[in-house]
Amino acid sequence: MSDRTMARQVLLFICLVSLSSVRGQVSYSIPEEMPKGSLVGNIVQDLGLDLKRLKSGKARIYTGDSAEYIELNKERGVLLIKERIDREALCRQATPCALHFQIILENPMEFYSIAVEITDVNDNPPLFKKTEMKFEISEFTQTGAKFTLERAIDHDVGVNGLHSYSLKPSDHFILNPQSQSAGNNKVEMVLQKPLDREQEKHLTLLLTAVDGGIPQMSGTMQIEITVLDANDNAPVCSQSAFKTSVAENSPKGTVVATVTATDADEGPNGKLTYAITNSVEEDLFEINGEDGVLTLIGDIDYEITRSHEIDVQVTDQGGHSDSCKVIVDVLDTNDNKPAINLMSKSKAVSESSLPGTVIAMINAADPDSGENGKVQCSIDDYIPFTLKSRSASFFSLVTDGDLDRERESGYNISVICADEGSPSLSSSVTLSLQISDVNDNAPVFERSSYEASIPENNTPGLSIFTVRARDADWNQNARVSYILEDSSVNGVPVSSYVSVSADSGVIHAVRSFDYEQIKDFQFRVIAQDGGSPPLSSNVSVKIIIQDQNDNTPQVLYPVQTGGSVVAEMVPRSADVGYLVTKVVAVDVDSGQNAWLSYKLQKATDRALFEVGAQNGEIRTVRQVTDKDAVKQKLTVVVEDNGQPSRSATVNINVAVADSFPEVLSEFTDFTHDKDYNYNLTFYLVLALAVVSFLFIVSIIAILSVKCYRWRRERLFYKSGANLPVIPYYPPLYADVGGTGTLQHVYNYEVCRTTDSRKSDLKYARPSSESIISLDTSGTQTLTHAQRGKLSEVDDQVGNTI
Numbered sequence: 001m002s003d004r005t006m007a008r009q010v011l012l013f014i015c016l017v018s019l020s021s022v023r024g025q026v027s028y029s030i031p032e033e034m035p036k037g038s039l040v041g042n043i044v045q046d047l048g049l050d051l052k053r054l055k056s057g058k059a060r061i062y063t064g065d066s067a068e069y070i071e072l073n074k075e076r077g078v079l080l081i082k083e084r085i086d087r088e089a090l091c092r093q094a095t096p097c098a099l100h101f102q103i104i105l106e107n108p109m110e111f112y113s114i115a116v117e118i119t120d121v122n123d124n125p126p127l128f129k130k131t132e133m134k135f136e137i138s139e140f141t142q143t144g145a146k147f148t149l150e151r152a153i154d155h156d157v158g159v160n161g162l163h164s165y166s167l168k169p170s171d172h173f174i175l176n177p178q179s180q181s182a183g184n185n186k187v188e189m190v191l192q193k194p195l196d197r198e199q200e201k202h203l204t205l206l207l208t209a210v211d212g213g214i215p216q217m218s219g220t221m222q223i224e225i226t227v228l229d230a231n232d233n234a235p236v237c238s239q240s241a242f243k244t245s246v247a248e249n250s251p252k253g254t255v256v257a258t259v260t261a262t263d264a265d266e267g268p269n270g271k272l273t274y275a276i277t278n279s280v281e282e283d284l285f286e287i288n289g290e291d292g293v294l295t296l297i298g299d300i301d302y303e304i305t306r307s308h309e310i311d312v313q314v315t316d317q318g319g320h321s322d323s324c325k326v327i328v329d330v331l332d333t334n335d336n337k338p339a340i341n342l343m344s345k346s347k348a349v350s351e352s353s354l355p356g357t358v359i360a361m362i363n364a365a366d367p368d369s370g371e372n373g374k375v376q377c378s379i380d381d382y383i384p385f386t387l388k389s390r391s392a393s394f395f396s397l398v399t400d401g402d403l404d405r406e407r408e409s410g411y412n413i414s415v416i417c418a419d420e421g422s423p424s425l426s427s428s429v430t431l432s433l434q435i436s437d438v439n440d441n442a443p444v445f446e447r448s449s450y451e452a453s454i455p456e457n458n459t460p461g462l463s464i465f466t467v468r469a470r471d472a473d474w475n476q477n478a479r480v481s482y483i484l485e486d487s488s489v490n491g492v493p494v495s496s497y498v499s500v501s502a503d504s505g506v507i508h509a510v511r512s513f514d515y516e517q518i519k520d521f522q523f524r525v526i527a528q529d530g531g532s533p534p535l536s537s538n539v540s541v542k543i544i545i546q547d548q549n550d551n552t553p554q555v556l557y558p559v560q561t562g563g564s565v566v567a568e569m570v571p572r573s574a575d576v577g578y579l580v581t582k583v584v585a586v587d588v589d590s591g592q593n594a595w596l597s598y599k600l601q602k603a604t605d606r607a608l609f610e611v612g613a614q615n616g617e618i619r620t621v622r623q624v625t626d627k628d629a630v631k632q633k634l635t636v637v638v639e640d641n642g643q644p645s646r647s648a649t650v651n652i653n654v655a656v657a658d659s660f661p662e663v664l665s666e667f668t669d670f671t672h673d674k675d676y677n678y679n680l681t682f683y684l685v686l687a688l689a690v691v692s693f694l695f696i697v698s699i700i701a702i703l704s705v706k707c708y709r710w711r712r713e714r715l716f717y718k719s720g721a722n723l724p725v726i727p728y729y730p731p732l733y734a735d736v737g738g739t740g741t742l743q744h745v746y747n748y749e750v751c752r753t754t755d756s757r758k759s760d761l762k763y764a765r766p767s768s769e770s771i772i773s774l775d776t777s778g779t780q781t782l783t784h785a786q787r788g789k790l791s792e793v794d795d796q797v798g799n800t801i
Helices: 003-023 043-047 051-056 087-091 279-283 660-669 680-707 709-722 784-800
Strands: 025-031 039-042 060-062 070-073 078-081 098-105 110-119 132-138 146-149 162-168 173-175 187-191 202-211 218-228 241-247 255-258 272-276 285-287 293-296 307-316 321-331 339-345 348-350 358-365 375-378 385-389 394-399 410-419 426-436 449-455 463-466 481-484 498-500 506-509 520-528 536-546 554-557 565-570 579-582 584-586 596-603 609-611 617-620 631-640 647-656 748-751 760-763 770-774
Touching: 025 039, 025 043, 039 043, 043 078, 060 070, 060 339, 070 098, 087 110, 098 339, 132 146, 146 321, 162 173, 187 202, 241 255, 255 321, 272 285, 279 285, 279 307, 285 307, 339 426, 358 375, 358 410, 358 426, 375 385, 385 410, 394 410, 449 463, 481 498, 554 647, 565 579, 579 647, 584 596, 596 609, 609 631
Parallel strands: 025 110, 132 218, 241 321, 348 426, 449 536, 565 647
Antiparallel strands: 039 078, 060 098, 070 078, 098 110, 146 187, 162 202, 173 187, 202 218, 255 293, 272 307, 285 293, 307 321, 339 358, 358 394, 375 410, 385 394, 410 426, 463 506, 481 520, 498 506, 520 536, 554 584, 565 770, 579 617, 596 631, 609 617, 631 647, 748 760
16 A cells, blocks of 8 residues: 555544544544454543443444444453455445444443444456457448447455556557546547558457556456448437436336437448446346347345446447446335344343333334334333433333332333334334342231130140241242241240241140140231341231140039048938939039039939939939838949040938938948947947937027027138038139039038048038938937038038039
8 A cells, every 4th residue: 555545544534533523433444354353443542431341331342233343352442353354345336435333331331333444455456347349340430430348347446446448459449538537437449540441351459457556456358340341320329318217126127218329321230239338237227239128127226226327338230339328216115124223131120220220222223215214113101111212213211110020020022113104114122121129028928817726735846837928029038937026925935835937937836735724825926038128027826725625523522531421311201303412523624525414323223313414413213112222322423525535433322211220220331441440339329319419409509590690600610620621613613604514502511520530511402301421330420400500601612612
């Protein structure tokens, strides 16, 4: 390359750089055919960027659909040749020839426009399509006659393009200097010396085309001339230039124009032939050699070439010729859809992103012209995004509202770009965008409160039930952990009662529960997600202890003694249904486990007595007769309704007699404590005396009690030193279920002997009933008067029970 050419390119480069600084872009100029890896320019220095910015911004080159000839070296911040550049293949004859691309940066998103001009080097020689041309020229052809030659094609441009022609030998013909002027598409050979067929029938000339490059390159074509006789008139075109137009994408065979010419000669010498001389257009157009009709044989595209110039040569039979030009303007039609290219795109965006956050940058271009090339892009209205136009063909997709991953976890955004042609053409592209989660939702329990039950006497560690909470967030933000809230139950930490699994929410019993100690308790469970910071919620949980049949019924009456023989007395005159006594029992369990039933297990005479299954009352089932034994022994079983049931037994002695002696004589064989089995006769006599005495005392006591009621409580406590201990049962034993197992008020009779170990407590019965207590010696210990006197005292005990 010459110094002058180099200086011109440097000057052009300085101008382009100055212009780019105003427009916000950088331009470079490089020659074609530079080897791969050659330096184009220092982009960091020219754009004023930091080298670290290229790396952090993931800098890359965006060329759209074009081939990528330039690459970016982010380590050095320079542009390098990626692929060999052939200016002729890239731009053909267009000048200037430049590569346009953008450098894209992210975080934040930016782009810079870069223009690289490709300058020509002399790498293509001038070439003729034909290796030779043949002419038949009459010897009468006058000097000055012009003959059109084929033009050489040089793909280089500027000074490297076609420069001049030379014709040798030049005895008869020279080249027309005007035909070699810049921009002329034809080369003419001019006859300067008349031909003489008799001297020279054939002439061979050599046409040489030379370009202006250094070193120069050339091409040649041989011209064969046959000298003819006669025909001394050349054809003449009716116009030097024919102008016409044709729409792009017109079908093959479309008539473009008709070239007309005349020849003054007559006969065969006036017959004309039409031909296209510039080989570039021969692939697109065809002319009829006889009538000059020009037709379309190829595909013409407005976006490639907007105008075609066709050189037509008219030749007569004598070799005379004339030439003219057909200028064909291509009319644009809306035949191109907008091309949509994603310059940069985010795969995901946080749901906490503010409106206006850039999601993608889009380039939409239409190669058509005018209204056909104007592009407008749009997206759906019902999504929280919008398009903002940055320039004629660049758009930014930004957020236009609040995002909520729980409402919509992702979007398929369809971008539709349409031109303004008629009819309008459009194209679309779909962007898939995921919404990334932030911890903005607290866990929510499936219920507002929980209630579960567990049977008492459970195994520690038993799973009671499960609490569940759901978190609408995603991944770690939705990972729920369960925590037991610090609280206490009856002063004891709730953690001593239950535990909760942090992962599954399963609540386990820590201890074995006793329904009789605690019937239910409440606590709270906290559900906390794994976000940062974490969010939580809590729920109330109530645990109900279910009663189990783990307690045996307890007989309150009659009280079983170890030493004395206590008997219920039934007169022989007792009617059917006579109330002998009542078995009173309680069960500390609850519900059906505390429902008691009574049945007679054993009896001396089963046909005489029966037990009420619900109330425990022992009654006669028939009339007592003289034949019935005085001594009757009953065994009553008290059984609860649990599964399995539990039971207790009580033995009751019944004396069927009308007088005490009769009772004493029959009960002498009862089993007694061996400490009291001596002097049986003595004690029988003594018992009769004591009974008589006590009967009188009892009547006096009854009258005294009525007069001195205010002394009743004092008398009770004074006498209590010799009474047996009666167990106290709390109100838990009250029959709240109405099962009839225990009445609210009971009256009892206190039966005392001289020895407190022989004392007993008996249930009060109607005045028609009798009860006695006998010791082993047969001594009578209780009279009717005493029983009546103590019945009032027993009211206090019954109320307490």
